[in-house]
Amino acid sequence: xxxxxxxxxxxxxxxxxxxxxxxxxxxxxxxxxxxxxxxxxxxxxxxxxxxxxxxxxxxxxxxxxxxxxxxxxxxxxxxxxxxxxxxxxxxxxxxxxxxxxxxxxxxxxxxxxx
Amino acid sequence: xxxxxxxxxxxxxxxxxxxxxxxxxxxxxxxxxxxxxxxxxxxxxxxxxxxxxxxxxxxxxxxxxxxxxxxxxxxxxxxxxxxxxxxxxxxxxxxxxxxxxxxxxxxxxxxxxxxxxxxxxxxxxxxxxxxxxxxxxxxxxxxxxxxxxxxxxxxxxxxxxxxxxxxxxxxxxxxxxxxxxxxxxxxxxxxxxxxxxxxxxxxxxxxxxxxxxxxxxxxxxxxxxxxxxxxxxxxxxxxxxxxxxxxxxxxxxxxxxxxxxxxxxxxxxxxxxxxxxxxxxxxxxxxxxxxxxxxxxxxxxxxxxxxxxxx
Amino acid sequence: xxxxxxxxxxxxxxxxxxxxxxxxxxxxxxxxxxxxxxxxxxxxxxxxxxxxxxxxxxxxxxxxxxxxxxxxxxxxxxxxxxxxxxxxxxxxxxxxxxxxxxxxxxxxxxxxxxxxxxxxxxxxxxxxxxxxxxxxxxxxxxxxxxxxxxxxxxxxxxxxxxxxxxxxxxxxxxxxxxxxxxxxxxxxxxxxxxxxxxxxxxxxxxxxxxxxxxxxxxxxxx
Numbered sequence: 001x002x003x004x005x006x007x008x009x010x011x012x013x014x015x016x017x018x019x020x021x022x023x024x025x026x027x028x029x030x031x032x033x034x035x036x037x038x039x040x041x042x043x044x045x046x047x048x049x050x051x052x053x054x055x056x057x058x059x060x061x062x063x064x065x066x067x068x069x070x071x072x073x074x075x076x077x078x079x080x081x082x083x084x085x086x087x088x089x090x091x092x093x094x095x096x097x098x099x100x101x102x103x104x105x106x107x108x109x110x111x112x113x114x
Numbered sequence: 115x116x117x118x119x120x121x122x123x124x125x126x127x128x129x130x131x132x133x134x135x136x137x138x139x140x141x142x143x144x145x146x147x148x149x150x151x152x153x154x155x156x157x158x159x160x161x162x163x164x165x166x167x168x169x170x171x172x173x174x175x176x177x178x179x180x181x182x183x184x185x186x187x188x189x190x191x192x193x194x195x196x197x198x199x200x201x202x203x204x205x206x207x208x209x210x211x212x213x214x215x216x217x218x219x220x221x222x223x224x225x226x227x228x229x230x231x232x233x234x235x236x237x238x239x240x241x242x243x244x245x246x247x248x249x250x251x252x253x254x255x256x257x258x259x260x261x262x263x264x265x266x267x268x269x270x271x272x273x274x275x276x277x278x279x280x281x282x283x284x285x286x287x288x289x290x291x292x293x294x295x296x297x298x299x300x301x302x303x304x305x306x307x308x309x310x311x312x313x314x315x316x317x318x319x320x321x322x323x324x325x326x327x328x329x330x331x332x333x334x335x336x337x338x339x340x341x342x343x344x345x346x347x348x349x350x351x352x353x354x355x356x357x358x359x360x361x362x363x364x365x366x367x368x369x370x371x372x373x374x375x376x377x378x379x380x381x382x383x384x385x386x387x388x389x390x391x392x393x394x395x396x397x398x399x400x401x402x403x404x405x406x407x408x409x410x411x412x413x414x415x416x417x418x419x420x421x422x423x424x425x
Numbered sequence: 426x427x428x429x430x431x432x433x434x435x436x437x438x439x440x441x442x443x444x445x446x447x448x449x450x451x452x453x454x455x456x457x458x459x460x461x462x463x464x465x466x467x468x469x470x471x472x473x474x475x476x477x478x479x480x481x482x483x484x485x486x487x488x489x490x491x492x493x494x495x496x497x498x499x500x501x502x503x504x505x506x507x508x509x510x511x512x513x514x515x516x517x518x519x520x521x522x523x524x525x526x527x528x529x530x531x532x533x534x535x536x537x538x539x540x541x542x543x544x545x546x547x548x549x550x551x552x553x554x555x556x557x558x559x560x561x562x563x564x565x566x567x568x569x570x571x572x573x574x575x576x577x578x579x580x581x582x583x584x585x586x587x588x589x590x591x592x593x594x595x596x597x598x599x600x601x602x603x604x605x606x607x608x609x610x611x612x613x614x615x616x617x618x619x620x621x622x623x624x625x626x627x628x629x630x631x632x633x634x635x636x637x638x639x640x641x642x643x644x645x646x647x
Contacts, residue, residue, distance in 0.1 A: 023465070026472035030479070065469070068434035069477035107480045199579070203626065225586045228578050230596045239579075243626040246583035250623055262626060280587030288585075288608045291621050295583065299623050307587055354588040354595040 003086055005093035008100075017041070018051020025062045025076055032109050035100040037077040039092060045082065052080060072103055119256065119302060120274035122219035123191045124163040126424040127397075128303065128332045133390055134397025135418045136193060136305070136334060137161035137409055140170055141181035150181055151188055156406040158190050160413045162421055163220055165193040165305070165399070169200060172232025179209060183216045193276065194218045197226025202242035203251070207261055210252060214271030222276040222305065223248040246299055249277050253300030277301035279333075281318040282311065282357040290321040297331040304331055305399040308338035310349075311357040312385065319394050328394035335389045338401045339412065340378035343367050379412055386416035426455035426546070427519045428553045429462065429539035431470070437515065438477055440536045441485065444512035447474075449538070450504065450526070451491035452518035459553050461539055462517030464491040470517065470538060495522030501529045508533045544575075561631025561638070567619065568607045574627070576603035582624045584608075 014020065017040030028036040038059055040052035056078050063073035077096060081088045118125055127134050137157045142149045157164050164185060168178040182192035194213050196206065213221070225245040229237045243251065251262050252275050259270040277296040281289050293304065309315045315335070322328055340346045343366045350358035362381065369377035382400075389395045398418070402409050413419050441447055449467045456462030471487040478485035488511070492500045495518035508514055508526075513534040516523040520541040527535045543555035558575035565572045574580045578596050584604030588595025592605045611620050629635060 023468050023472060026469060026476065030472050030476050065434065065473050066476070069438075069473050070480050071476060108476050109479075225579055225581065227588065228596045230578075241579045241581070242629065244579065244581040244583050245586075246623060247626045251626075278587065283585060283587045283589050284591065284602075284605060285585075285609055285612070287612060288617075288620075291617060292583070292585075295621050295623065354590045 003090040005090040006097040008097050009093045016046065016048045016051035017055035018046070018048055020055050020058060022058050022061055022065075025059065026065065029066065029071065029075065029106065029108055032106060034106045034109075035075040035077075035096060035103070037079060037092070037096050039079045039081060039089065042080045042082050071107060074099060074103060075106065120219040120272050122163070122274045123424070124193065124220050125274040125302070127162050127422060130422070130424045132397075132422045132424070133418065134162050134332070134334060135160075135413065135421065136163045136165060136397065136399045137406070138165040138167065138399070138401040138403060139181075139185075139406060140167045140403055141176035141178065143173070143175050145176060147184060150176070150184060153406045154185055154188055154190050157409055158188065159421065160410050160419065161400070162397075163191040163193045165195055165222060165401075168195040168197045168224070168226070169232070171227050172199065172229040172234065174232075174234060179213045179216070179218070182213065182218050186217045191220070192218055193220040193222055195222045195224060196248070197224045198241050198244055198248055199226030199229060200240055202240055203262055206243070206248065206251065207255065210255060210271050210273070211267070214273060219272075219274055220276065221252060221273045222278065223252065223301075224278050245277065246295060249275060249296055249299040249301050257300075274302055275300055276303045276305060278307065279304050280307040280355050281309070281315055282307065283355040286314075286318075290318060290325060290327075293322065294325055294327055297327055301331055303396075304333045306334065306336040307355060308336040308401055309385065310340075310362050311359050312388065314357060316392070319392060323394040328396070332396035333394055334397040334399040335385075335392075335395050336399045336401060337382050337385050337389075338403070339382040339405070339408070340366055340374070341405065342374045342378075346378075379408070379415070382412060383415045386412075386418065390417075426458050426544070427521075427541060428459050428543050428545045428555075429456055429519050429541040431461050431466070431517075431539050432537070434473055434477065437470070437536070437538055438474065441474070441513055441515070444485070445483075446486040446488075446510075446512050447515055448488045448490065448504075448507065448511045448513075449515045449517060450495065450522070451489070452493075452495045452516075452522055453491055454494045454496070454518070456518055456539065457491075459547075460551070462519075464489075467491055467517055470515070492518075494518075495525055498525070498529070501525050505530070559632065560627070560629070561635075562628060567624075569610050569614075571603055571607050571610075573603055573607065576601075580627075582627065583620075 017038050020038050025036055038055050040055050046052045059076055059078040062076050067073045079092045139153050166178045166181045169175060178195050182194040185192040223245050229235055252273060254260055255267060255270055256272050259267050261267060279293045283289060346358055346363045346366055349356050366374045366377050386398050389398050449471055451462050451464050451467035467489045471489050474485055475487055494500050508530045513536060515536045515538045516526055517538045523535040523537045544557040545553045545555045547553050555575055560574045573582060577584055578594050585602050589602040589605050592602055594600040594602045608620055611617050
C-alpha cells in the first residue's frame, strides 16, 4: 500500500504471534529497546486458532514483570488487526511511537558512569 | 433413672421435663469485667444457663473459662464453650480439668470458625482433634475417668456435655446423620444454629424424631431475633450455613421504618411458641448477642418466665 | 509434585542488592513441571533482574544454569567449580535446593527465589492445587480417595462442619468443601456408615508436628 509509518519502528516478521516468547519481549527491553509491541490477528481469527491469545497473556506477564522491575509497563503492548488492514497497521505504529516518545527513552539504557 | 451426670441447673431442668431456656453472652474484647457483669445482669434469672462463647468468629476475647467463672460469682450458671481451633489435646484436657475445678458444670464442644474469619488470620491453625473427638474425649474423661491416652484422672470432671448442630449446612440430607454421630459420641444436649427457615427445620426435626435422637439427647432450638433488615440481609448473604428465607426479610421490610426490630422480636416469640409444642424439642437457646437487655422482654412475651427452680 | 511461586521481584532484588555477579540455578524437577523454576524461568528471572539493575545504573552480571535436581548430592556436586565464582547464588528450586547447596558449599551465599507451598497436582495447564499435607499416615482410602487432612481447612475427620455451604468451604468460595464431596459420594454409594462412625484422634507424630523427619530404605543404604 506504500503507507508511511515511523522509521523508529523496526518490524520483525513471524508466522504467528503465538511464536512470541516472554523472553523475546524481555530481552528487547533489556538490550535497550524503548518499546516493543506485538501485532497479531483479530481475536477469534488466529490462523493457528489460539496463538494470538497466548501472545496476549505473555504480553500481560511482561507488563507485570516490568512494573515489578520499575519500568513503565506501557512500553510493551499487544495490538490486534487483520492482515488486510494496512492503514490500521500504520496507525498502530504511529500510536506506539507517539506513546514511547512521551514516555521518553527507556530507563534501562545504560546510564553514563557519574 | 440415672444419677445426674453433672448436677448442673440446666441438666436438672431438662431431666425434670421442663422446657429449657438458655441464653448467650460474648465475653468482652478485653479484661472489662464490669461490662461483662452488666450484660450478664440482664440474663440473671431469665435463663437456665448462659453460653459463654470462645473467641467467637476467631476474634480474640476474654477466655470463655474466665468469663464463665465470673458468671458463677454473679450467681448465673455458665455454659462454657470450647472450640478446637485454638488448642491441642493437652490444653483441651487441661482446661477441662481447670473449668471443672472452678465450678463450671456445662460444656459445649465446637469445631470453631476458621481463623481466617477473625482478627488474627496469621495465626497457626491447631485443630489437633475435631468436635466429634472432643465430645468423645469429654465423655471418656467423665464416664471412664480417663484421659484420651487412657491414663487415669485424679478426680474426673463431671460435665454436662453439649454439642452444636447446624440443620441448614450442606448436604442437608447428611446433617441429621452427623447429629446422630454427635449424640452417639456422647452429647447430652444439643443447641442448634439459629433458625429462620421454619419449614426446613420442621423437616429436619421429623427426621430427628424418626431416628429417635430426641430420646437420646436434649435438643434446644436456636433463636436469634433479627434487629433490622440490614442484619437479615447480611446473615442471608454473608454468613456460611445460614438460611434466611426471603419471606422473613420481606416481613421485616414491610414492618416499616424503625419497626423492624419489633417485628423481629415478634417472629422470635412466634418461633418459641411453636418450639414449645414441637416434637423432639426440649428447649430454646436464645442468642441475643449484644442485645442482652432485650432478653427479659423476649422471655416474658414468649411465656417462659418465671424459670423453674429444680433442687 | 512440590509446588512453588516465584517471590516478588522486589524481594529478590533486595536479596542481591549488594552484589554484582550472581548465578541463577534452576531445577528440572518439580519447579519445572509447575513452570516456576526451570530453564525458561531462570532465563526470565535473569532478564528481569538485569533490566531492574540496569535501570538503577548498577548492572548485575547474571549467569544461568539448570540442574537435573537440587535434592541429590550428585547433582549438587556438578556446580562445585562454579559456585565460588559468584557473589551469591539464587536457587529457583523448592526449599530443599538452596539448603542442599548451602550445606555442600558453606562458603557461598544461597538465596531462594521461590516460596515453596504445597504438594499438589495440575488441574489444567497453569493451575495447581494442594492435595497432600504429608501427614505421614495416609488414610485417603477411608474417604474414597479424598484427603480431609490436606483438603479440609480444619483437617476434620468428621466433617462437614456447620460452615459448609453449596459445596464450598466457609473460608472462601474458591475452596471446595472436601467433606461435602466425601459425604455425597458415600451417600450415593450407600456407604454412609463409613462417615457415621467415630474415628480416633489423629496421631500427628508422623507429621511435621513430631519433628523433622527422615526416611530410610535399609536395603539400599551402603
